[in-house]
Amino acid sequence: MQDLTITLIQAYLFWEQPEKNLKSFEKKFAGLAGKQDLIVLPEMFSTGFTMNGDKCAEAPEGNTFNWMQQQAKALNCVITGSFLCTEGGNLYNHLVWMRPDGTYDTYDKRHLFRFGNEHLHFTPGKQKLIVELKGWKICPLICYDLRFPVWAKNTYANHSFTYDLLLYLANWPEKRKHHWRALLMARAIENLSFAAGVNRIGEDGKGNAHSGNSLMVSPKGEVICEIAENMERIETVVLQKYELLQYRERFNVGQDWDSFEIK
Numbered sequence: 001m002q003d004l005t006i007t008l009i010q011a012y013l014f015w016e017q018p019e020k021n022l023k024s025f026e027k028k029f030a031g032l033a034g035k036q037d038l039i040v041l042p043e044m045f046s047t048g049f050t051m052n053g054d055k056c057a058e059a060p061e062g063n064t065f066n067w068m069q070q071q072a073k074a075l076n077c078v079i080t081g082s083f084l085c086t087e088g089g090n091l092y093n094h095l096v097w098m099r100p101d102g103t104y105d106t107y108d109k110r111h112l113f114r115f116g117n118e119h120l121h122f123t124p125g126k127q128k129l130i131v132e133l134k135g136w137k138i139c140p141l142i143c144y145d146l147r148f149p150v151w152a153k154n155t156y157a158n159h160s161f162t163y164d165l166l167l168y169l170a171n172w173p174e175k176r177k178h179h180w181r182a183l184l185m186a187r188a189i190e191n192l193s194f195a196a197g198v199n200r201i202g203e204d205g206k207g208n209a210h211s212g213n214s215l216m217v218s219p220k221g222e223v224i225c226e227i228a229e230n231m232e233r234i235e236t237v238v239l240q241k242y243e244l245l246q247y248r249e250r251f252n253v254g255q256d257w258d259s260f261e262i263k
Helices: 017-028 063-075 141-149 174-191 241-250
Strands: 004-010 037-042 078-087 091-098 103-110 130-135 136-142 167-170 193-201 202-203 209-211 216-217 222-224 234-238
Touching: 004 193, 017 063, 063 078, 063 091, 078 167, 091 136, 103 136, 136 141, 141 167, 141 174, 167 174, 174 193, 174 209, 174 216, 222 234, 234 241
Parallel strands: 004 037, 037 078, 136 167, 167 193
Antiparallel strands: 004 234, 078 091, 091 103, 130 136, 193 216, 202 209, 216 222
16 A cells, blocks of 8 residues: 655646747756656646647657656656647647656547637547556546546446546636636545646636646545645645545445446
């Protein structure tokens, strides 16, 4: 029952300026080596949320991927974040789970924000990703995915849960920050899981304001930590596995969850 140390980085993102963003994160990483198991970056951390594929899209193993590989090795921890990716003529909001040994897993954002015409530019992902770290099973998702509880639904079978921690990487707008907090709490409660959301701050190139409000929520729906609005900050939290196991043992509603299949 190992504890899991997670560092959440709430940051300002420079619009469509990958080199500037990567250098900014490198400065934020100073002094973090060996201090955590996982670093979580916002959605499209190298450009801000953009659909400008002609200018900003990279190959799956392009510059941002290589940077993540270098940083994970230097910091001796997993780093996760998403970037704009093009592959096979399609555009993806592409999340990479990068380990310090250079191995990795990926997830492409499933739910595309129709109200911003995201569905006209991007190709949706088809598969959920479950990764393991220090005995924890983790499900990383992206921004608008937060509004779709069926996609995030945990399962329970043979005395085991599919995952222990939900992660949401986001560029979530300030005007809907109440939804952000409420939905993260709901996802934690209904899935008997920890849930974390990492959001950016500042105004993007389209004039959309983001307040951050990055937070970690317990399986009981209690806020463990929350980063203040409109503030660049690094917050490290230690999750205790025994706390999760004890709560699940006392209140295992997973035994009564409905079974279903997503098609």
